[in-house]
Amino acid sequence: MRKKSARCAATVGTAVALAALSLPGTGQAAPSADRLPAGLVAAIQRDLHLTPQEYLERxxxxQQVAGYASDLRRVDPGAFGGARLDLDGVPxxxxxxxxxxxxxxxxxxxxxxxPSPIDAPEGTPVQPNRRSNTPMSVPRFEVASGTxxxxxxxxxxTVEPIATARSFMVCSFGFTAADSAGTPLALSAGHCDPSRATAGTANAAAVYAPNRTDIPNSPRVGEFARSGIGSAGxxxxYSVIRLTPEAAAGGLGKPTVRxxxxxxxxxxxxxxxxxGAPVCKSGQRSGYTCGTVQAAAYTTDLFGNSGESWSVHGFTHDACTLAGDSGGAIITGTRALGITSGSTVADAAGCTQAVAAGGVLSxxxxxxxxxxxxxxxxCAAGSGIAVRTAANPTGMCETPEPAPGSSNPFGSLGSTGS
Incomplete structure (x- = not known):
């Protein structure tokens, strides 16, 4: 695991013989590319220079090599030195x-x-230098009003009623979810909650679907049920947004992103x-962009606008992310991988300019x-949550398995707060 310092404000060996590759562990082939939407296919081809099927197969x-490596580490930890996907796509x-x-x-x-085993598999270390989301009075919305x-x-x-709010935070929904009682939820970033100390209470910050032509009349779609960052998370x-029944009856009740x-x-x-795994992210500011995981286990010190700092653990990738994408969905293949926290180009004019200027790190x-x-x-009734998927569209909670190679599964429930 690497640890670096970063400024944050949120919208952020020698190879031996190779046998014929198979995908042990599932007995199933990679999914078909025909399930990918056109916008995602375009991003895969533009950013990764892969065909959609190559993207899915990689x-x-x-994931197959991650599962194999987890088993190897458990059985013979002294022999394990890490796992990755090479540049040629070989696990x-x-x-x-x-x-x-x-x-x-x-x-x-x-x-x-x-020469020696390591504590956790990870890729080449890189130095993030992120900026976090700040309140925006004239945000850029990619989704039309009424959708x-x-x-x-x-x-x-915002912490104020939307009808009278002077400024507000702009973020992105991540993955839809539900708890064991069936409560509709959505995952997003913790720094997107402007009042983390009140999450889960009657005074929790409300969440609205933006009406770009009439912001004061934006419909309420939920509130923060839980959020945390650093030691308080x-x-x-991360954050968990409790959705209204009306929001859940629409798109936020489905196992989808766009x-x-x-x-x-x-x-x-x-x-x-x-x-080395291919990833794509979806966010309200920059839409679909793709890249590869640079470090599978990465810890950085984040610094907020008011001078506060948090030590946060996650992973890095080089898909472009801009201000307002925070909280959005990161996928690999068609699976939910993570939530966007920050980016080196959070305040850049756009992804094209950022990439041309020397690359990005998210x-x-x-x-x-x-x-x-x-x-x-x-997953006690009413408390445990799960991501909605095609196989589990209701989000029925299942006790999560530790991430392969993870030495810090985070244990039991933590407190909320800022």
């Missing part, structure tokens, strides 16, 4: 002995030797960060870590 291969496991290398190759993966919001769409929030940056052009993607499951919070933080070791 995403699936990354690779680092090991410390020839015997372990032979097992890895026999399983269908590339093996490489490293039922879904994951990836904009929301606005188990080392994460990009700025209106294309909708159905979420099929959850995933863990794997260095920071995400793993969705499975959020579930582990909220649910602890059980």
């Amino acid at each position: 995403a699936d291969a990354a 690779t496991v680092a090991v410390t002995s020839p015997e372990a290398a032979a097992r890895v190759v026999a399983a269908g993966y590339r093996a490489e030797f490293v 039922d919001p879904i994951g990836g769409d904009a929301y606005i929030t 188990g080392g994460l940056d 990009g700025a052009d209106g294309d909708v993607l159905t979420i099929t499951g959850t995933a863990v960060p794997v260095a 920071f995400g919070i793993p969705v499975r870590d959020i579930l582990a933080q909220v649910n602890g070791s059980s």
Whole structure:
């Protein structure tokens, strides 16, 4: 795990023989590319220079090697040195002995030797320098007024009644979810809550679907049920939004996210960060953009606008993220991977200029870590939550499995607060 300092304000070996690759663990092929919406396909081709099927296959291969590496680490921790997807898309496991290398190759993966085991698999370390979301009075909205919001769409929030608010925070919905009692929820970023200390109370900050032509009359779609950042969030940056029945009856009750052009993607499951894995993100500001995981385990010190700081754990990737995308969905393949927390280009004019100026670095919070933080070791009725997926559209809670290679599953329920 790496730790670096960063300024934040939110909208943020030698290879051995290679056997013929298979995807052990599921007995299933990667999903078909025909399930991907046109806007996402365009982003994959533009940013990753992959075909849609290559994108799906690499995403699936990354999850397979993560599962294999988790098993290897549990059985023989001294032999395990990390796991990643190489630049050529081949899943690779680092090991410390020839015997372990032979097992890895026999399983269908590339093996490489490293001198010693590591605490957690991760990619090349990089230095984030993010800026966080700030209140915006003239935000840029990508979703037309009157459209039922879904994951990836904009929301606005303020501690004042929207009818009289002088400014508000602009963020993005992440993944839709539900608790064990069936309460409709959505995941987003903790720094998007302007009143974290009151989350879950009668005074919690409200969440609105923006009416861009008449902001004071934006419809209320929920309020923050829980939020946290840094030590008050188990080392994460996350929020849980309790949705109104009306919002849940629309798009926010479905296992979907969409990009700025209106294309909708159905979420099929959850995933863990794997260095080198392809990812795409959806956010209200920049829509679908894609990249690869740079570091699967990364800790940074975030600094807010008022001088406060938090130590936050997550993963980094190089898909472009802009101010207002915070809280939005990060996917790998068609699985929910994480929530957008920040970016090196949060205040840039746009992704094209940012990439041309030398590249980008974005920071995400793993969705499975959020579930582990909220649910602890059980899913008691009314408390445990789950992401809505095609296989689990109601979000029926299941006790989350620790992320493969994770040495910090965050344990039991933590407190809220700023």
